[in-house]
Amino acid sequence: MARVLDGAAIAATIKQEVAEEVRALAGRGIRPGLAAVLVGNVAASEIYVRSKVQSCADLGIFSELITPPASVTTEEMLELIAKLNSRDEIDGILIQLPLPAQVDTKALLDAVSPAKDVDGFHPVNAGRLQAGRPALAPCTPAGIIEILKRSCISMAGQHAVVVGRSDLVGKPVAMLLLHQNATVTICHSKTRDLGAITRQADILVAAIGRAGFITPEMVKPGATIIDVGINRINTREEFDRFFLGDAKREATFAKRGSTIVGDVHPRAFELAGAYTPVPGGVGLLTVAMLMANTVRAAKMRRGSSGEGAR
Ligand SMILES: NC(=O)c1ccc[n+]([C@@H]2O[C@H](COP(=O)([O-])OP(=O)(O)OC[C@H]3O[C@@H](n4cnc5c(N)ncnc54)[C@H](OP(=O)(O)O)[C@@H]3O)[C@@H](O)[C@H]2O)c1
Numbered sequence: 001m002a003r004v005l006d007g008a009a010i011a012a013t014i015k016q017e018v019a020e021e022v023r024a025l026a027g028r029g030i031r032p033g034l035a036a037v038l039v040g041n042v043a044a045s046e047i048y049v050r051s052k053v054q055s056c057a058d059l060g061i062f063s064e065l066i067t068p069p070a071s072v073t074t075e076e077m078l079e080l081i082a083k084l085n086s087r088d089e090i091d092g093i094l095i096q097l098p099l100p101a102q103v104d105t106k107a108l109l110d111a112v113s114p115a116k117d118v119d120g121f122h123p124v125n126a127g128r129l130q131a132g133r134p135a136l137a138p139c140t141p142a143g144i145i146e147i148l149k150r151s152c153i154s155m156a157g158q159h160a161v162v163v164g165r166s167d168l169v170g171k172p173v174a175m176l177l178l179h180q181n182a183t184v185t186i187c188h189s190k191t192r193d194l195g196a197i198t199r200q201a202d203i204l205v206a207a208i209g210r211a212g213f214i215t216p217e218m219v220k221p222g223a224t225i226i227d228v229g230i231n232r233i234n235t236r237e238e239f240d241r242f243f244l245g246d247a248k249r250e251a252t253f254a255k256r257g258s259t260i261v262g263d264v265h266p267r268a269f270e271l272a273g274a275y276t277p278v279p280g281g282v283g284l285l286t287v288a289m290l291m292a293n294t295v296r297a298a299k300m301r302r303g304s305s306g307e308g309a310r
Helices: 007-026 044-057 074-086 105-111 125-131 139-150 170-179 194-198 236-243 247-257 266-271 280-303
Strands: 033-037 063-064 094-095 159-161 184-189 203-207 224-227 231-233 260-262
Touching: 007 044, 007 139, 007 280, 033 044, 033 074, 044 063, 044 203, 044 280, 074 094, 074 105, 094 280, 125 170, 139 170, 139 224, 139 280, 159 170, 159 194, 170 184, 170 203, 184 194, 231 236, 236 247, 236 260, 247 260
Parallel strands: 033 063, 033 094, 159 184, 159 203, 203 224
Antiparallel strands: 231 260
């Protein structure tokens, strides 16, 4: 039986550790602060930001929710970011994506001070990560490494295959795995004979954005599978393709008219040695790592970690 890597338990432990650090910083008169910028009324973004703000409250981190209208311009957003960059009580700036089409997302992400870039999206942090220097690493990739480490899954010398090369997930997780001494292969939509490569993976990371794309034939028996994908399915046909006979899922589907599936077909997990479920796996780590990054940014910027961020 494959071991389930429980994202909820690992995220809870990390949050507990962050809360302890926040208490220790309070003793020195420092309260880490996060500014969350939520533009317009995108339902999914509202849910994500709400959970991030709630986590701040739970852990004793100061947070401020800023909600510009959907009609906001790039210039207005740049002004807002400049103000947040200059405020000492703000250690982390989170701009919830996606932004409306008229806003230049790259310009905004580049305008965030690298020292406050708790999402790890700034090119300076990407460069530091690549160079193996202290950096604020993107939350989802950092969460994947925490799952592997805390589940005692060795990375050194293992063949890690990452499917997906986005700046958000694929590239940074590949770099982090390399820093853990894995032998890393990165695959993407132009990769030839993908299955022949994924079948060599001791650790297979799927960050593709296509429901159930990794099938059992693409998995080496005993591999560790990290499923990053979050895909909502809402047709009976799709449901049956992935979850036929799964009574628990059937109940969710009947109640909500939809359910979530990762980038890995659930039957592929049966071959794995260990895997992250969807939901309940990687997704839960993303918020926990955002909290950890906010505290880290506070320590680096306010000079109490010795790492230095500027
Ligand atoms: N759990 C979390 O907290 C979390 C966080 C972020 C993202 N996600 C989820 O993770 C998934 C990936 O996110 P993302 O932002 O990295 O997506 P993305 O920017 O759309 O990147 C998808 C990657 O998959 C590759 N790909 C697409 N079709 C492929 C195919 N047929 N064969 C091989 N590779 C293929 C693409 O290759 P090309 O570069 O060649 O186009 C691209 O590199 C999504 O489901 C997203 O919802 C989850």
